[in-house]
Amino acid sequence: MIPRYLAIEKVLEHVQPADLVLSTTGMISREVFVSGDRAGNFYMLGSMGLLSSFGLGLALFNPEQRVFVLEGDGSALMSLGAVPLIGSEGPGNLIHIILDNEAYESTGGQPSISSGFDLTRVAEGAGYRTVARTGDVEGLQSALLECARGPGPHLILVKAGIVPVKGIPRVSHSPTDIRDRFNSSVHAGE
Amino acid sequence: MKAQAFWEVLKQRGLTFFSGVPDSTFHEVYNAMAGVPEIRYVPAVREDVALGVASAAYFSGQLGGVILQNSGIGNLVNPLTSFSLMYKIPVLLLIGWRGYGGPPNDAPEHWIMGVKTPEILDLLGIPYEILEPDNMEPALDRLLTNIREQSVPGALLVRAGMVD
Numbered sequence: 001m002i003p004r005y006l007a008i009e010k011v012l013e014h015v016q017p018a019d020l021v022l023s024t025t026g027m028i029s030r031e032v033f034v035s036g037d038r039a040g041n042f043y044m045l046g047s048m049g050l051l052s053s054f055g056l057g058l059a060l061f062n063p064e065q066r067v068f069v070l071e072g073d074g075s076a077l078m079s080l081g082a083v084p085l086i087g088s089e090g091p092g093n094l095i096h097i098i099l100d101n102e103a104y105e106s107t108g109g110q111p112s113i114s115s116g117f118d119l120t121r122v123a124e125g126a127g128y129r130t131v132a133r134t135g136d137v138e139g140l141q142s143a144l145l146e147c148a149r150g151p152g153p154h155l156i157l158v159k160a161g162i163v164p165v166k167g168i169p170r171v172s173h174s175p176t177d178i179r180d181r182f183n184s185s186v187h188a189g190e
Numbered sequence: 191m192k193a194q195a196f197w198e199v200l201k202q203r204g205l206t207f208f209s210g211v212p213d214s215t216f217h218e219v220y221n222a223m224a225g226v227p228e229i230r231y232v233p234a235v236r237e238d239v240a241l242g243v244a245s246a247a248y249f250s251g252q253l254g255g256v257i258l259q260n261s262g263i264g265n266l267v268n269p270l271t272s273f274s275l276m277y278k279i280p281v282l283l284l285i286g287w288r289g290y291g292g293p294p295n296d297a298p299e300h301w302i303m304g305v306k307t308p309e310i311l312d313l314l315g316i317p318y319e320i321l322e323p324d325n326m327e328p329a330l331d332r333l334l335t336n337i338r339e340q341s342v343p344g345a346l347l348v349r350a351g352m353v354d
Contacts, residue, residue, distance in 0.1 A: 046272025053242025081235035186249040
């Protein structure tokens, strides 16, 4: 298992300036904000489960930009139906990363059901081009490199540990600021 | 009105990107879609998924559309309140208004939502217009003005038989 903040850091190291990064509600957005705030990040402050659908729309609309969808197992489980839709639409520029700590950590660490359910099988059944499952930094690095080598949709499932990092601030940008900064990054790719 | 004209009115206003979950109100609308090559449609699995997909259009300077039955409004309450209204990311909701007028119209499963549909939209602060046989252009233009001025989602309510 990889500490989640480390997994997020490694993912952000692979992000190119033109890439779009979407992060789900709760601690994941806060950790992305702290690790690498940038205009091309969309912090989904609410609407748990909506991220992958929004990412799909953005990937279809902007095929020239890579779209990273960064969510947890709880968020992925909530919107399982979006996975076959992503497979069906097949955007080559979508990189779907699930940080699976088998828990709802943002609300106190209540267990999710992903300890007994392998989310990569949904992506395999849905027809993602590549599906990787890893629990260490080397595996994550090579999965990210694999994503850069060919078209997606790609899924990377990272088994992450629950290591609460104290004192992580909330995203300080207002929702409309997040929208407007992100909007300028989408257009920058055109 | 005819389904072809329905698409024509939308297309003329730059609306070409749609996602949704079908409703029988839009049976002919879906049939006519094949004849309008400009339309891009993503067949969503739930209404919230459709809203997530369609909202992406905003970031390319366009307005996305979501097609749904009014029973699907329930699946939109969270994404509307904590996404669309919070970030002020508009979409056009094309809602099949099943159970209009309440019982005995339509099937029992539509009776409650049939009556509550306008109330729920009012409660959420979603502007809406009601499609009549001859008002699509003025109704849609009023709605689009509202949507653009407030930067919020807006709904066009479509009763059975309005588009054939």
